[in-house]
Amino acid sequence: MALAIFTSMAIATTLEPGSDAQPAGDHAFDKRAYFQDSYKIFHRKRNAHACIMSIVFIVLFPLGAISQHLPLKGVRVTSRIHAPIQILGLAMMIGAMGLGIDMAKNDLNYFSSAHGSHVPAHVVIGLLVTSSIIVIQPAMGMLQHRHFKKTGEKSVFAYVHRWTGRVMIVLGWINSGLGFQLVGIPQVVKAHSLVRNFVLMGVLGGLWLLLMGTDGLRSHFLHRNRLSSYRVQWNRGLRLRKDGVADGSVEPSKEEQTNPRI
Structure with missing residues (x-):
C-alpha cells in the first residue's frame, strides 16, 4: 500500500499542465480540448491514466509475481496473496484502459480516419498488453488452479500463465516510458518524477528477477541431486x-x- 501511494504521488507530479489552455504538441484534439474547462478534464484523465497504470504495472503486478517466490510456509500464497493482488491490479488496469481509450478516441482522435493510419506505439502496445492480460491470465490461472487441486502438479496452463504475465509486465514497463515520451519530456513530464518512477521500477523488478533466478537455481540443483x-x-x-x-x-x-x- 505504501508503495502504491508513493508511486501515485510520484506520477501525479510527473504530468504537469501546460502554461497555455491548449496542450502542447501537434495532436488533433476534439473541440472540447480547446476550452479551458475541457482541457482540465483531459488533464485529469491523463493523470489518472498514468497514475493507475503505473501503480498496476510497477507495483501490484510485480508484487503479485514476487509473492509466488517467497518462502512462506503454511500460507496459501496463490489463493491468499497472489490472486487478490492480481485481481485488484486487473480491475484497476481495466479502469485505466477505459480512460486511455476515451482519450485516444475523443480527445486525441487517434482512431479517426482524419488522423490517418498513424497510431502511436504507446496506444498499440497498451491495447495489446491489456487485452492479453484480460483474455489469457484469468483463464489460465483458474485452469491451473483446478488442475492443481486434482493432481497436485503443474500443467501447461501454469507455464502459459507464468510467461504471459512476465512478458506483459515487461512490455508494460516499456510502454510507460513510451507514454511519458508521447506527452512530452521535459515539457510535461519532469525529469525528477521520471527518476522516482524508474527507480521504484528497478528496485521491484530487480527483486523479482533475483527471486526468479534463485528459484530457478534451486530447482536445477534439486533436480540434479535427485538424479545423481x-x-x-x-x-x-x-x-x-x-x-x-x-x-x-x-x-x-x-x-x-x-x-x-x-
Whole structure:
C-alpha cells in the first residue's frame, strides 16, 4: 500500500499542465480540448491514466509475481496473496484502459480516419498488453488452479500463465516510458518524477528477477541431486540403485519381490 501511494504521488507530479489552455504538441484534439474547462478534464484523465497504470504495472503486478517466490510456509500464497493482488491490479488496469481509450478516441482522435493510419506505439502496445492480460491470465490461472487441486502438479496452463504475465509486465514497463515520451519530456513530464518512477521500477523488478533466478537455481540443483543420487548397478540384472543402499544388498521389500516363496 505504501508503495502504491508513493508511486501515485510520484506520477501525479510527473504530468504537469501546460502554461497555455491548449496542450502542447501537434495532436488533433476534439473541440472540447480547446476550452479551458475541457482541457482540465483531459488533464485529469491523463493523470489518472498514468497514475493507475503505473501503480498496476510497477507495483501490484510485480508484487503479485514476487509473492509466488517467497518462502512462506503454511500460507496459501496463490489463493491468499497472489490472486487478490492480481485481481485488484486487473480491475484497476481495466479502469485505466477505459480512460486511455476515451482519450485516444475523443480527445486525441487517434482512431479517426482524419488522423490517418498513424497510431502511436504507446496506444498499440497498451491495447495489446491489456487485452492479453484480460483474455489469457484469468483463464489460465483458474485452469491451473483446478488442475492443481486434482493432481497436485503443474500443467501447461501454469507455464502459459507464468510467461504471459512476465512478458506483459515487461512490455508494460516499456510502454510507460513510451507514454511519458508521447506527452512530452521535459515539457510535461519532469525529469525528477521520471527518476522516482524508474527507480521504484528497478528496485521491484530487480527483486523479482533475483527471486526468479534463485528459484530457478534451486530447482536445477534439486533436480540434479535427485538424479545423481541414483546409480546403475548389476544385481541379478541391471538395476537403478539409490545411494545409501549397500552394494550387493537389496531392500527387504525388493528382496521379497525378487525371491518369492516357492
